[in-house]
Amino acid sequence: MRYLAPERDLIDAQVFTHPVFAHLRDDQYGLCRSKDWPELAALNALWQAPINAGGHHFHFVDQDALPDDMHYEQRITHTGAIATRTRNWHDLFNAFIWMRYPAIKQALSARQVADIARVGPKQRTRGQCALTQFDEAGAVLRLHDAALLSAWDAHDWPYLFRNWADAEQRGVVQLWLFGHSLFEHALTPAIALVAKALVIDVSDTLEDEDMAFHIAEGIAAGALLNDPQELRPIPLTGIPGWHPEHGAEDFFTRVPCFRPKRAGRQYPEPVHTQ
Structure with a gap:
């Protein structure tokens, strides 16, 4: 069953003292604690959005008002538009990550589009699964x-x-x-x-x-x-x-999340940057 986040007005403000929320920018943290949902125009105004490879500025658009049925990742590549559901925690946090780490988000999207072009929209590669x-x-x-x-x-x-x-x-x-x-x-x-x-x-x-x-x-x-x-x-x-x-x-x-290592499971070496 898919996780369903609690309604905004039912969340105790104490929740936002959890260390996970310290990984948000200060302005994003404030939007989480606000009693009102931020408008997409307000989200767009919070960042100096970079330009994608096609020359389009990234920007958030209302998913329910989109005039086309273009694939989510392809729309980002071709128009810079990031389909975003309003009054939705999942998409709000997605917007926050776009603001904070746009280069990583852009790289993920470009790789997804490349694989869609290679295998079509109805198949998924191992790479696409990892990216997602x-x-x-x-x-x-x-x-x-x-x-x-x-x-x-x-x-x-x-x-x-x-x-x-x-x-x-x-x-x-x-x-x-x-x-x-x-x-x-x-x-x-x-x-x-x-x-x-x-x-x-x-x-x-x-x-x-x-x-x-x-x-x-x-x-x-x-x-x-x-x-x-x-x-x-x-x-x-x-x-x-x-x-x-x-x-x-x-x-x-x-606590069940502390699982033993599966037999035969091997991890790759860490990334070395220097």
Whole structure:
């Protein structure tokens, strides 16, 4: 059954203190907490939208008022128009990610369009599945610690997350949330958040712009997201402060998102940017 986000007027403002929402821009955070839905014109006014390869500025348009039946990704490529449902949490968070990481979004869309041209709109390639999973639930994690990477490889969740805070203090871990469904699901605090992550291994900390450049470049060049198996699951619920029961003795054995590694599952090497 597809997840249904709670109605805006039924959401307790306390929900937005969850750490996931700290990954939004300040103006976006304010729009989440507002009692009214933002108009699409207001969303368009919040960003200096870049121009796509066809020379069109990206912009949000009301999905229910579209005059054509063009494929979502093809419309973005050919007109710059991003079909957006109004009064809809899922599409609002999608708009927020477009504003924050337009280069990555553009690379994802261009790859989708290329595969549609190659196999047609009624088939899906392994690459398209990977692109969609990252678009919906993706995260980027910079991890420069061999022991923590080995723990993640083995799905040793207690070791990974009990050492997470120390790793942040040492500057060897950085997390960026990309998938708009993660924000939508966080509106229901009982849901355990699990992201599909790309991993960067580099010694120095990365600014947002540097991370976005490397990931967008890799996607556009076809070096990333050619198969869903490239994506590492990471149960974000395990990060200290992300779940009220984190300190419980049986937390990592009781909460079902902390799954053991499937037999034979192998993860690719992290992306090296330097």
